Amino acid sequence: MRLAKRLERLPPYLFVEMSRKIAQKRAQGVNVISFAIGDPDLPTPPHIVEALRTASLDPANHRYPETEGLPQLRRAIAAWYRRRFGVELDPDEEVLPLIGSKEGIGHMALCLIDPGDIALVPDPGYPVYAMGTIIAGGEPYYLPLREENGFLPDLSQVPSQVLARAKVLWINYPNNPTGAVADLKFFEQVVHFAQQNDLVVCHDAPYTEVTFDGYEAPSFLQVPGAKEVGVEFHSFSKSYNMTGWRIGMAVGNARLIRALRDVKSNLDSGIPQAIQLMAIAALEGPQECIAQHNAVYQRRRDLLVQTLRDLGLRVQPPLASLYIWARVPEGDTSLSFTQRLLDEVAVVVTPGSGYGPSGEGYIRLSLTVPEEDFQEGLRRLQSFRRSGKV
Ligand SMILES: *Cc1c(COP(=O)(O)O)cnc(C)c1O
Numbered sequence: 001m002r003l004a005k006r007l008e009r010l011p012p013y014l015f016v017e018m019s020r021k022i023a024q025k026r027a028q029g030v031n032v033i034s035f036a037i038g039d040p041d042l043p044t045p046p047h048i049v050e051a052l053r054t055a056s057l058d059p060a061n062h063r064y065p066e067t068e069g070l071p072q073l074r075r076a077i078a079a080w081y082r083r084r085f086g087v088e089l090d091p092d093e094e095v096l097p098l099i100g101s102k103e104g105i106g107h108m109a110l111c112l113i114d115p116g117d118i119a120l121v122p123d124p125g126y127p128v129y130a131m132g133t134i135i136a137g138g139e140p141y142y143l144p145l146r147e148e149n150g151f152l153p154d155l156s157q158v159p160s161q162v163l164a165r166a167k168v169l170w171i172n173y174p175n176n177p178t179g180a181v182a183d184l185k186f187f188e189q190v191v192h193f194a195q196q197n198d199l200v201v202c203h204d205a206p207y208t209e210v211t212f213d214g215y216e217a218p219s220f221l222q223v224p225g226a227k228e229v230g231v232e233f234h235s236f237s238k239s240y241n242m243t244g245w246r247i248g249m250a251v252g253n254a255r256l257i258r259a260l261r262d263v264k265s266n267l268d269s270g271i272p273q274a275i276q277l278m279a280i281a282a283l284e285g286p287q288e289c290i291a292q293h294n295a296v297y298q299r300r301r302d303l304l305v306q307t308l309r310d311l312g313l314r315v316q317p318p319l320a321s322l323y324i325w326a327r328v329p330e331g332d333t334s335l336s337f338t339q340r341l342l343d344e345v346a347v348v349v350t351p352g353s354g355y356g357p358s359g360e361g362y363i364r365l366s367l368t369v370p371e372e373d374f375q376e377g378l379r380r381l382q383s384f385r386r387s388g389k390v
Helices: 005-009 016-027 046-056 071-085 101-112 128-135 160-165 184-197 254-267 273-284 288-310 334-345 371-386
Strands: 095-098 118-123 139-144 166-171 200-204 230-235 248-252 323-327 362-366
Touching (some): 071 095, 071 273, 101 200, 101 230, 101 248, 118 128, 118 160, 128 139, 166 184, 248 254, 288 323, 334 371
Parallel strands (some): 118 166, 200 230
């Protein structure tokens, strides 16, 4: 049996040793508390689940859906973009529902990347931008996100021989894993850079609704010219606690949306219609759930930031996203600190180096830990300090 070479180009799973240790601890009966998973712990709001219950009874929803999604969902997405961001979208040409935004991000690489092409991807970053590129036969080029630049990429540092082969620039704000945000001025620079270098821009924006301290995250498409060069990926997963239902969307440039639809129509058969009807209920129903969820995350953010600062870690409270990105103490690496936390107090965090070389020296902690575990996790981190380990 001979598998495709592209599988060999996927890097080995970085956390093998950590996963083995966690499994070992759990097998010994240790109650391991994990701050590693970015999956909302609170359930999908009841009115959205109710829409599924109703929709599931209608035989019209028992059949194959259309790739391009229900027209009423595309209209609901366009109306939400107008209300929320003041962005106008043609629901037939500029909106495409997805089986979660991860699916669209992965498939977008097939629309843009030929063997030998380069994709500019953030480092640290959500791994799918680079992996989708590799699966499509291309090469990721890592753009370091440095703390002194507010975790924005320095576009002037991309070498011209890289730019000559680059087809697409991936950006993601509010950012996973750093929690950083970007303003419209940065998005304007991105549009200008894309125009000058003939690049497509893909902005991954699943955290625009997960914000704190009154901050409102913009859409990339608010910037003049953005729709000529790019698309934005969005998701119901983080805004409405709908990770398990798998639904998101791509919006923006009509040619890119058509290309993604053409690839998808040959590889998948769309989103179950009952789930599309949940998404409509989410966008058109009461929106209080968003502020309620954010209040929970904001309180956890404050408690966790304080606890980490007491440990001597350097950390800024993020204005958005579900993550705390903290600098490990002097003398530790991402991995050594992560392993010490696991060994000493049975707390799991994600080593920043897992998100790319520039993530070295950081750890990521997620705010989506169920309340009781969260409190226990804080107590354990505090005991780590009292034990004099930092
Ligand atoms: C969670 C996440 C996604 C994936 O969202 P789905 O719509 O659930 O596939 C995409 N990008 C980033 C940066 C994420 O953190």
